Amino acid sequence: MINILQTRLIHWKKQIFTLLFWLLLPIVTTILVTNVTSAIQDDSKVPVGIVLEENTPLAKDLVTSIKQTPFIRVYETTEEDALLKIEQHELDSAFVIKAGYDEQVRKGSRNRLITSFQSDLSFAFTPVSEMIISYVQQDTGRSKAAFTVKNLSDNAGLSKQWTWEEVVAKSKEIEAKENLLHTTFTFADSGQENDGKGITIWKPWGLWAVFSILSTLLLFDWLIKENRSSLAPRFTFIRITFKNYMVINALFYTILLFIFDLIAAGAFFLFLEEPFNLHSIGVILSYRLMLNAGAFLLALCFKNVYLFYSVSFVITLLVAITSGAILPIDGIIQSYQWLEYLNPLATFLSNKISVIWLIIFSFIIGLWHVRKEKSHA
Secondary structure, X not given: OHHHHHHHHHHHHHOHHHHHHHHHHHHHXXXXXXXXXXXXXXXXXXXXXXXXXXXXXXXXXXXXXXHOOOOEEEEEOOHHHHHHHHHOXXXXXXXXXXXXXXXXXXXXXXXXXXXXXXXXXOOOHHHHHHHHHHHHHHHHHHHHHHHHHHHHHHHHOOOOOOOHHHXXXXXXXXXXXXOOOOOOOEOOOOOOOOOOOOOEOOOHHHHHHHHHHHHHHHHOHHHHHOOOHHHHHHHHHOOOOHHHHHHHHHHHHHHHHHHHHHHHHHHHHHHOOOOOOHHHHHHHHHHHHHHHHHHHXXXXXXXXXXXXXXXXXXXXHHHHHHHOOOOOOHHHHHHOOHHHHHOOOHHHHOOOOOOHHHHHHHHHHHHHHHOOOOOOO
């Protein structure tokens, strides 16, 4: 085995730049695509001006809630500046939180709390205004609840009287605890909840898995190059069989690729804040074993390396589309759940250890290995 490793290291040394390119492709591409799409999302947020005429707790809470909306970029400004920027189309719309907002909400009033400005080109005014109205109604609803509780306490003659602040605080506590409505919006993976940092178009590990399929398949072209009939006679004069030679080399590639998989996990943790734990290592390892076993079997089916490259690109594209890593297929999966079991990538995207396809590929490799071959002299 040491001799085989030394031979493989010589091959790697001669192809160091190509080898590093395909090893680093999934890591670098995933980070670049994720950062670029995040930048595009930030640039595509709707610019909205907010004018705060009074610096009171309820008014500041309203501004904070508006700022937490994923599709809005808030600019705190003055009314005159907001009108000028709307005319110059630098703002889509503007909303003025009037003086006395805190007092009016405490009284339960819902009239003329906020003034809005828009232009003929304010394409997002309606959804933004409806969203802000919902926040205001939330505040006034809590205030109305506080008055209702106070009246009930007075009518019942209870000794303990709830203040307005206590009822509102309790209302917020119940609302946060019960999680009455929680909605996430993703294009690629609906299994991961949105943490409020923005809308996720692509899940980093999904992108990595797709690019890993392509890089692994193209790295396994060594098997085709060394499976030529002109090289077969050399195994007549050495102690190791051709099949064992191939399996041992595949093991070396698996170790090398898994090392870079761990590097990918560390890079995603540092740059993309993706969680990383022991379960993640198990999932990545099972996926790597399954992927390498599949690439090994596919390479055995080809004699022409260029045809193998073409098929590798086609397979990567098909798996990416049908797995949901790039395009949403939740509706299709719900109608045809058996599709999830046919796709080798589905288990990994669900953060589960790949078992079914790993067993299938391992069984086929075992049959290939034990099949009778030409005897050595």
